[in-house]
Structure formats: C-alpha cells, structure tokens
Amino acid sequence: MQSGSYFKSDVQAVVSRVLVNGVEREHSSWSVDRELSGDLPAQVAAVSGVMQATGSVVWAEVSTVTEKPTNPWDSGSGWVPKRGDRVDIYAGDEVTEWKQFHGLIDKTTGSVGGGFQSTLIDDYDNLSAQVTHEPLTNIMPPSTPGGEFRGVGLVHTFYVDLAMRRGGFFATPSREANPVVYVPGQGGVWPHFGTLSTSDTPSGASYPSNNFAPWGFAVGNFRSIYTVPSPKNMSAPVQLSLMVAPSHNGTYYTQVNYGPSFVRLAIDSAWLVSAVVNGVTIASFTLSGKGGADGRVVELLVKDSVFTLRSSNGQSASAYSTFTGSTLMASVRLDGDVNSRVAGLQVSHPDVSSQEFASVNFVPSARINTANTSFMGVPKVIPAIDGVPAHDLLQEIGDASLSAAWVDELGVLQWWPALAIRAKNVYQTMTTLDDVFDMDWEDSILGSRSSVTVKYQDPALRISKLQNIELAVGSGETLGSGDVRENFFAPEADVVWIMPDYVQANTGPGKWGLYNAKNGTIAGMYFTQDGDEIATEYSVSISNEPLGVTGAMKMTHTAGTFPAGVEANLSTSPTDPVLKVQNRDKPLPRVAGHARAEYMDREYVSTVPGGIGPALVHESGKWIPSNIVSNIADFLASETAMPKPVITGLNVVFDPRRQLGDVAEILSDKFLGVTLRVIIVGVSNSFDSSGASQSLSVRVIEVINNSMTYAQYNNLLTQSTLTYAQWQALGPIPQTYRQFNDSL
Numbered sequence: 001m002q003s004g005s006y007f008k009s010d011v012q013a014v015v016s017r018v019l020v021n022g023v024e025r026e027h028s029s030w031s032v033d034r035e036l037s038g039d040l041p042a043q044v045a046a047v048s049g050v051m052q053a054t055g056s057v058v059w060a061e062v063s064t065v066t067e068k069p070t071n072p073w074d075s076g077s078g079w080v081p082k083r084g085d086r087v088d089i090y091a092g093d094e095v096t097e098w099k100q101f102h103g104l105i106d107k108t109t110g111s112v113g114g115g116f117q118s119t120l121i122d123d124y125d126n127l128s129a130q131v132t133h134e135p136l137t138n139i140m141p142p143s144t145p146g147g148e149f150r151g152v153g154l155v156h157t158f159y160v161d162l163a164m165r166r167g168g169f170f171a172t173p174s175r176e177a178n179p180v181v182y183v184p185g186q187g188g189v190w191p192h193f194g195t196l197s198t199s200d201t202p203s204g205a206s207y208p209s210n211n212f213a214p215w216g217f218a219v220g221n222f223r224s225i226y227t228v229p230s231p232k233n234m235s236a237p238v239q240l241s242l243m244v245a246p247s248h249n250g251t252y253y254t255q256v257n258y259g260p261s262f263v264r265l266a267i268d269s270a271w272l273v274s275a276v277v278n279g280v281t282i283a284s285f286t287l288s289g290k291g292g293a294d295g296r297v298v299e300l301l302v303k304d305s306v307f308t309l310r311s312s313n314g315q316s317a318s319a320y321s322t323f324t325g326s327t328l329m330a331s332v333r334l335d336g337d338v339n340s341r342v343a344g345l346q347v348s349h350p351d352v353s354s355q356e357f358a359s360v361n362f363v364p365s366a367r368i369n370t371a372n373t374s375f376m377g378v379p380k381v382i383p384a385i386d387g388v389p390a391h392d393l394l395q396e397i398g399d400a401s402l403s404a405a406w407v408d409e410l411g412v413l414q415w416w417p418a419l420a421i422r423a424k425n426v427y428q429t430m431t432t433l434d435d436v437f438d439m440d441w442e443d444s445i446l447g448s449r450s451s452v453t454v455k456y457q458d459p460a461l462r463i464s465k466l467q468n469i470e471l472a473v474g475s476g477e478t479l480g481s482g483d484v485r486e487n488f489f490a491p492e493a494d495v496v497w498i499m500p501d502y503v504q505a506n507t508g509p510g511k512w513g514l515y516n517a518k519n520g521t522i523a524g525m526y527f528t529q530d531g532d533e534i535a536t537e538y539s540v541s542i543s544n545e546p547l548g549v550t551g552a553m554k555m556t557h558t559a560g561t562f563p564a565g566v567e568a569n570l571s572t573s574p575t576d577p578v579l580k581v582q583n584r585d586k587p588l589p590r591v592a593g594h595a596r597a598e599y600m601d602r603e604y605v606s607t608v609p610g611g612i613g614p615a616l617v618h619e620s621g622k623w624i625p626s627n628i629v630s631n632i633a634d635f636l637a638s639e640t641a642m643p644k645p646v647i648t649g650l651n652v653v654f655d656p657r658r659q660l661g662d663v664a665e666i667l668s669d670k671f672l673g674v675t676l677r678v679i680i681v682g683v684s685n686s687f688d689s690s691g692a693s694q695s696l697s698v699r700v701i702e703v704i705n706n707s708m709t710y711a712q713y714n715n716l717l718t719q720s721t722l723t724y725a726q727w728q729a730l731g732p733i734p735q736t737y738r739q740f741n742d743s744l
Helices: 123-128 157-166 390-401 418-422 513-517 629-639 710-716 724-729 737-743
Strands: 015-020 027-035 054-059 086-092 097-110 116-122 130-133 179-183 195-200 209-213 216-220 222-227 238-244 252-258 261-267 272-277 280-286 296-303 306-311 316-320 331-336 342-348 366-368 385-389 403-407 413-417 428-431 436-442 452-463 469-473 484-489 495-500 505-507 522-524 526-529 532-534 540-547 552-559 566-569 590-605 616-621 646-652 663-668 674-688 691-705
Touching (some): 015 027, 027 097, 054 086, 123 157, 130 157, 130 390, 157 216, 157 366, 157 413, 179 222, 261 296, 272 296, 280 306, 385 390, 390 403, 390 413, 390 616, 403 418, 413 418, 505 513, 513 522, 522 590, 616 629, 663 691
Parallel strands (some): 428 663, 452 616, 505 522
Antiparallel strands (some): 015 086, 027 054, 086 097, 179 342, 195 222, 216 342, 238 342, 252 261, 261 272, 306 316, 403 413, 436 646, 452 590, 526 532, 526 566, 540 552, 663 674
C-alpha cells in the first residue's frame, strides 16, 4: 500500500489529475485495471507469472481557438494525444494524491467533432527485448584449462535480474558508459560484462553467499578476479562503484590493478568508505545512517590524480595523489568477507563529465524480493538462453517458482515470491460495515486436489578442469580431391554444453598423441590411396565457427588437390602405432569441452494427504533444483487438501493507496462472524464525474472465526469432548452457559 493518510467520508470527494508528457490534460473519465495471473486453483493464496496493467482515458472536450474541429491531421486544430505519449494518473482527497498509473498511450480513437479517447498500457512492453546468455553452472569450470573451478553462487534471480535489465528495469544501477567490469550481484558474482578469471571464498565455501537486501540480493564471502577487455592505462579516468546494503557488517573492496600499482574503493564494518592507493588511504568518510532503509551507492572517481569519493546521500571527500603513467590496467578484484553485503559492483572509464558519478543518483526501477527463499535453490546448471523475450523468461521462472511480477503504479517492476507476499504485514483493515459494498463467493469441489505432483528436469552433470568431456563426434566421412564438407555440431534436446573448445587441434600421422590425450576438440584424418593407408599427407584446411551461445559450431573441411585414388578419411588411423589400441579407427572430429549436462524428466509427489477433486500437476522445469521441489509440492498440497470457499468479487470504498500484493484484513465481527486475511491480486479503479470506484480480486490466506458457539467449539475437538457440566467445572465458577458461550 502506498504510504500516507487518505480521508474518507460518506460524501467522498476524489480529486483526479491526468498528465501527458508532464502536462496536465482535461479528462472526463479514466479506468485502470491490473491483476496478477497464474493457473493455480483460486483457493491457493499464491500467484505467479507476469501481467500488464491496462487502462483508458476519455478526454474532455476543450474549445479550440480555431473554427476547425480537433483532428489528428492538423496540429493547429488543438491537442490530440499520440501513440507512445507518457501518461501519469493521480487520484486522492483534497490534501494528498497518489499515483494510479504510469505508462503509455497505446491507441487513440475518436470522431470528428465528437471527442476522443485513449487506451493505456504500462511499460510491460519494454520486456519484449530479447535475452541471450551462455549456459552456466553454479560452480563454473576454470577460465583456463587446468585452472581452478570458479564458484558463482547461481540462483534463478540472476536471470530475473538479467531479463529486467534487458527491458530497462534496474534493481541496482544500470551499466555505466565504457564498462570494464559489471556485476549486479543478484544471484552470485557472474559478470554481465567482463570475464570472471578466478573466484573462491574466504571461508572455504564452494561459492559466494546471496543475502537479502532491500533491492534483491547482496553478495558476501567472495574473492573474484576479472580480466579486462581493451585495457587503458593509469592516466585514463577510472570510476569504481558499489551498492552497500543496510545489513553490511564486514569488509569489502573493489581493487583495480595496474601492474604493481592499484587503486581501491573500500568499506569496512564501521561503514568507513575509503579511497586507497597502493595500500595508503588518502580520502575517506563514514557513511551516515548505516545505509538507511534502502542502502547507499558509493563511487570513487580517479581523474588527473584527483581521487573523489561520493555517496548517494550527499557525502563526499577528495584528495590528490600522483597516479599516472602508461601501465595498462591488468585486472579487477572484488573481495568481500563473510559479513559483506554489496551489489551493483562496477568499474568503468568515464569519458565526459556527464558520465562521472553516474550511479550516485540511481533511482530503482525494479525490486526483487528475496525475503523468502523456500522455493529458490542453487541449480547445478542452467542452459543457454537464446533470444528469449524478457517477459517470456520472467513468466517461465515465475510459473516454476510461484513468483509474480508486475509493473506498479510508480513504474517499478516488482518481483515477489508467493511466500514473501503471504508473510507481509497487514496493511489495512476493511470492515463489511464501512468499506465493503458487496462480496461474492464460491465454494467448489474443484478447489481441492486429490494429489499434487511437481514435474521438474534434473541435470546429470559431467564437469572437468580440462576440456576433455566429449560433446559430439563426426561420422568418419571421406574427402576426395577438392571436396568441401560442412558439419554442424550442436547440443541435443535437453543437453547443455559448457565451454566447448572451438579451436580444434588438428591431428594426423605423427600427431596422434593429441588424440590419445583427448583434451580439447580434435580434428584430423589419415590418407589412403586405392584403399590402402599411406603415410603421405595432403593439404586439407579445417576451420571452426562458433554459432551462438549454445555451444553449436560449424566445422568446415576443404580438401586440396589429391593424386588419383587418394582420399582423406576423417577418422583416426586404424594402424598407426602412436595411437593407443582403443583409440584407433575412431570417427573424427571429436568435439570436447569442460562440461556436459543432460536433463532427465523427474517428478515428486507430495506426501501431504490430498482431498477430493482432480490431481494437480505443477511444472517447475529446469529452474527448481531437486532438493527444493518438495517445498513447492507440499505447499500446494496443504493449500488444496480441503475445498475452501473463495471470494469471486469484492466491491469496496475507493482508496487510491491500495496496490497489488497488499495483504489486508476484511473484518466482519457481527455480520459474518469472521476475519479474512487476504492478498490483493487485482485492482480495478475508475473515475468519472460521479466520483471514483474500486473493485478488488483477492485470495484468502487465513480465516479467523470470531464467533463460535459452545457446540461448534466442542465439535471441533479432535479427541474426547466435554459436556457443558464438565467445562463448567473447569471454572471460573460461578458461570452461566451464556457467560461461558460469550467468552469463547
């Protein structure tokens, strides 16, 4: 619920404003509808998926200064709203107003001389932007074959955040200009820009921790080093940025290395922010208010040997220190202990003044709630995301994890797991006497389910520090003089390739030891003349072209000019003694990489006793690891074990503060004898000359019975029941039956 006090009276005076591109426009009426989706039974107090808010405005007729009727072909005839214009709608009492809509004009229609009206949509359409990302494992193979594994700390909010950013919604600051490293930290330390070279943890854990923060996650317990693309030297301006959560109680720093020299932005457990050069602190200040409710953004700009610290709450410090030269930036290190709580980690090169301190004035346009992680686990592997619209990706993850996403009235994209919504404090109590006009209900046997099954895909993973995991093999073709063979290699359905080797080693006579080692992608051949193997080699060029992010590739063999009867056989030699016996006469090429995962279809049936009605099957796909699916199944089973009445319609007194995802109480002590705790999953507001109206869609979390007779209470006892005389003997005495009954 939006904050503030709203004055309500029997004669309600609602004030309304509609702004188009920041200019207030006269209107006759408007309506806005927003509702959360999901295909769960109505009695389940949870929603999932992504939905778009829609609305409409009927514009008031305004006299023009010309005799021409207002029309879209002549701008001189008067104002006409255009497709794509920004619209903001406000409503409130005569003292305070609250935003009801932030979006765009989708379409305007009208008739000459008869006025016009517009349909509205929120910024959901921005999520049509496509998302592409390579496959990831929670513990990634080494960046260089033979190195150490890299702990990532992967959870599905990494992809939620990725999809949001593709659509222009940001929970932590957006990527700055001329980036070097960009790590939002909304599910581990894998970068959105830059290359993770090494990653381990101070505590010895396998991967970093993901911790609740007001914007989503804050990472802790990590030591990560990133290589630098197109490095600049020490004389180039450089900017270091981080977002620190209110719960930060450790030591963290971003360090940019230039050979033996370095510059560091650090924050300790006392919230002392420091600019450090080669181990010496040259400027600092202590952040006030321990980050406030939403944390702080802190940046360090190094320019012309001036080090300037600045924070989002206006604190700053600066100092001069000689820091110049031609030494190139070598790497970036991000280092946080187990009590660090940071995100939005960036290093960039601002070229112009407008790019300096770009993140300090950041205003969030997305919020990822991580207060409850019961339906979130650490997946072993997530496959490549290859050109998927952001809204489809959010929908898929939301459906799988029982999480809902929506763009709120302020234009902020919200992401909430079902259990986090249910755990919200009650924002408002509505009474059937004062706030509810009518309430429709339904009690159906179909609300209950006889069983609950969660279907999911569990990956069997093979992973290695070397690129020796076989991914695909050729068919052992032959090439004649001048032949060209193009072969495509790609993961099969439900198979993931991790870091395949695109640079093949070419083998042949005298080089078969490369095949014996079986490390990396191997191509090659042996030659025959008239069917007999020969030692002579002829020219065959081999090229390999990566195709997208899935690991697919095209390998092309182009044969030169061979003598008559000579063929190139794309296989290992059947006779060469250099080859181990088990490696002879094997088809080539052999495509290899660091890891291969194959998904298996599995299911979990809840052991929570079911009720009546059909079976419920929930699809969690690849997003929920095997150790978490039982949480989802048991929750759904507990929600559907018995049929429960649901509210199908609720018309209430207009209150412009109400929002999707609010938890409210419907109090009816005398009229219904119950208090209903509900989640608001739909809000429909409208305004016209007669005033404002509001209807809600809700799902019932809990029913509290406020009036129970002695007989009803006695009947609910699960074991032995007591007579009235036996209850009376328990005291206090004396007590009449009516007194006893009224005290329950």
